Amino acid sequence: MTKVAIIAGGLSGMGLASAKRLLADGVTVCIGARRGADAAVVAELHEKLGTPVFVDKLDVRDTASVEAFVARVAEKYGRVDILLNTAGVYEEAPVIGHPDEMWDAHIDTNLTGSFKMIRAVMPLMKAQGWGRIINLASTAAHEGLENNVAYCTSKAGLLGLGRCVSLEGAAHGITCVSISPTWVETEMLKSFVDAETAETGLPRAEVQAKYEASNPQNKLVQPEEIADLVAFLTSDAARAITMEDIKVNAATNW
Structure with missing residues (x-):
């Protein structure tokens, strides 16, 4: 049985590298991104991947967009086995004078967006009795960084989210882990x-x-190194690895 993966934010970076790796393993890859309905963007993505994949517009901040995207994937392929949350934003500002819009963008995209994606796919995974959920966090989830309050907070929140999802999914064959890289x-x-x-x-x-x-x-760290980890964590071999955050820190202390 071919597994079906959704990658939220897979147009570049670690999301794109993971798409390539999962495709090489025979996984059906579906990519959602804000620019996912742009024909030129899709054509460029297909060229990078070397093969056509399902790509569509997805705004993880918007519940209707999330639910519609997941429904389209489920209708087309009949299942969703893997969710990789890589959609994210990054801007810097100190706490004093921090703009509301910057804070909201980080929380809504990096944290709430991941929650909305998980909420949409979990019923499908529960019905199947199998699922793998990976959230892309950061070493910034573990340490405070000056002028990075919104980013650090949004990534730290993913760790708490993952623990709760792991508990609810455990009896249904669903795992949830996060990956926290340093500079990639x-x-x-x-x-x-x-x-x-x-x-x-x-x-x-x-x-x-x-x-x-x-x-x-x-x-x-190279995106392909993260992709290799994603491939393992989404495999049958990683059944017992859940409620965990895996640092890929190259020996950094942050």
Whole structure:
């Protein structure tokens, strides 16, 4: 039986790498994203994946959008076995003077969006007696970072969410775990390097090296490394791994 996976926010980064890995394992991959109805975006995604997959518009902040997306997947494939929540936003601001809209964007997307996706797929997984749910958290879920209050709070909330989902799913073959990476060499991180390069005038290689040096291994985590972990956690071999957060921290302390 072919497993069916939903990846929320799978157009780039760790979501895209996970899509590639799951496809290689024979999983049917369905990707939802805010730009999922843009024909040009879909064509580019299919080119990156090397094969067509189900892609559609999904706004995880919106209950109607979430329920409609999951319903379309269930109608097309008859089941949902795997949910990978990677949709997220990141902006920095101090607590004092922190904009409401920035706070709301982080909580609504990173935390509440993951909850809404889980709420929509769990009945299907319960009926099947099998399910794998993975939330993409962060090492920031475990540590406070200056000027990162909204991001840290939203990611920390995923850990509590996962514990509750694990308890409710345990008797029905549903697991729920989170993955907390340190710096991963994604498009988002590359944009940080580009911005800092432009702001400081330093050579890009020097700025890149600073991010690499923040990991004691002196190397950024690669999206494919996260994807390999996702593949294991969504397999039958990971049946007993639930209510857990797995740090991929390259020996960092944060």
